[in-house]
Ligand SMILES: Nc1ncnc2c1ncn2[C@@H]1O[C@H](COP(=O)(O)OP(=O)(O)O)[C@@H](O)[C@H]1O
């Protein structure tokens with residue numbers, strides 16, 4: 001089931017170089033350099049407080065950057081808020097999903113970007129395109145795009161949130177813990193979807209605690225340790241044990257932070 | 267806004283392995299693939315009932331039950347004359363409740379809608395009575411009023427409530443040229459003053475950040491005093507102004523009644539037909555012809571029966587025929603249709619629902635939540651002003667307590683009985699109309715039986731409200747247990 005473009009080595013679509021971020025006296029991100037490639041799932045792993053969410057917020061423009069650079073398709077960019085990120089083609093699915101329960105699947109997917117004609121909504125058109133997008137993502141578990149989101153299961157809601165994020169010419173999508181609240185079958189469903197996004201050519205950044213998810217779906221794994229990139233490894237060259245070590249100690253064998261750096265931060 | 271979704275056009279990434287579909291493969295968009303038939307419509311309605319969205323059913327049942335009870339209590343009740351009085355007795359509640367729906371959808375409340383409506387109607391009545399507001403109220407009050415409207419205008423522009431700002435500007439022009447001494451000018455001025463009040467209220471809630479309960483509680487009190495200033499503590503009658511007095515007391519001619527019904531029913535039928543044909547042609551989710559025709563036919567039947575009844579002489583005293591659809595019925599219906607279109611067919615309405623359902627989701631979707639809140643309060647107070655006009659029309663004038671007392675609470679009760687949620691996100695303009703009828707039918711029915719003490723009125727109203735809330739709570743519980 002891992003098909004598509006993962007073998008193709010392309011230039012990174014999104015890169016950060018030596019990103020630093022402090023909240024007051026506390027430095028949360030240290031020289032973070034990460035690359036996101038189209039057609040690949042990049043897993044961003046790290047312990048609680050490692051700085052994953054802060055990193056995502058820096059990309060989204062919710063947090064400002066102290067120093068360092070964000071490069072989009074090779075060019076340095078400055079993003080001030082999530083809308084600017086969306087204009088570039090970067091979308092974010094936050095852990096709390098942010099769907100309106102009282103609206104339908106279609107209405108949620110098009111929220112804030114409705115198709116209109118003469119000042120009025122064009123509901124039929126939106127429903128058709130919502131179906132197309134969901135079909136394109138091989139989502140088969142909803143019986144109608146007119147269903148209220150309130151009536152969906154957790155996995156279906158996650159699916160709608162992801163479909164909403166990738167509806168608009170997006171090229172990179174950040175998923176924050178997309179399977180955290182899901183059961184086995186629904187996790188399966190969402191992981192398949194994550195894989196398909198990458199196979200469709202998107203750069204996917206998957207933030208996760210769950211090593212099974214990471215090993216199953218990721219192409220590359222970036223481990224953050226106390227705000228530093230401990231290592232960036234290819235999934236096929238690594239093991240769960242190694243990743244867990246990187247997450248918990250910042251190093252594993254001869255990869256990871258130097259002993260001095262790893263212990264300095266504690 | 268013109269971006270095309272992109273993923274749909276990408277090649278599908280092959281069938282996914284694994285138990286991807288826990289509902290089974292056949293169920294993908296199963297409901298979207300065939301035209302929506304009558305069976306579908308009934309099934310989805312039953313499904314909505316089961317999932318805790320009873321819609322208008324409880325309020326219509328309540329209306330029927332109350333109607334049945336009162337028809338036993340007095341044989342007058344079902345007379346054309348009495349039924350014909352109901353619109354005039356309920357219109358002000360319906361119109362205020364219509365405006366409240368917008369605010370309730372956000373999960374907010376406007377306790378000041380009643381007294382704000384009273385103030386607006388009070389200023390208008392005073393203007394008519396004394397040939398212009400400049401002559402009617404003290405110079406200080408006049409200039410305070412003008413400054414208040416200018417302030418609201420500026421707030422409206424700042425908060426991008428363009429329509430509201432434009433309406434307030436028209437109000438200022440009316441004031442500048444003294445047009446409020448004519449009856450239509452006065453009534454329109456009242457609405458623009460309501461708009462100004464709404465922008466101000468919305469600003470306090472959405473921008474300053476005071477809870478709407480507190481803001482509107484304060485304004486509820488304050489407007490009562492302002493009304494006394496506006497009226498110079500003297501009630502003003504409006505019976506001598508046919509346009510105004512006629513709102514709650516006159517009827518359309520029989521011919522115009524039929525024109526009204528035909529335009530309404532024909533418009534609805536034409537719109538749904540066209541929509542179904544177009545959707546089918548484009549391969550979108552479409553309603554079947556049978557569904558469209560049956561639904562439109564039902565509406566037409568109801569409309570025709572009501573119009574036939576309305577066009578008979580209903581005056582029990584011979585020699586002075588009364589007939590035609592009451593203005594107090596046609597105007598709220600038109601307003602309800604306008605509100606429904608605004609809420610369901612425009613991006614603004616969609617955003618209002620989203621904000622009421624999940625404000626954070628709306629904000630992240632790029633919706634200007636502050637703007638939505640301000641405009642909702644603006645609409646609410648504008649409707650409230652019109653409600654105040656209707657109220658003074660049915661009472662015959664601007665009393666010193668116009669719009670105070672239970673009026674706002676009745677309007678909230680009407681919306682809730684109709685099925686609107688106080689938690690936001692759920693409600694329909696239709697709820698306001700049906701709920702207002704329920705509220706108005708109680709004093710109407712009790713009034714027909716002199717031996718039944720009037721004390722029962724509020725007790726029964728309270729009981730009905732409780733029953734409505736219980737039905738709502740139970741249906742929600744059953745849906746969450748499902
Ligand atoms: N707005 C903030 N102000 C101060 N400290 C913050 C803020 N946001 C995050 N932090 C701190 O930054 C560190 C990294 O947090 P976070 O990025 O949320 O970690 P993760 O998502 O990897 O669990 C934590 O120590 C957290 O307390």
Ligand SMILES: [Mg+2]
Pocket residue numbers: 052053
């Ligand atoms: Mg986090």
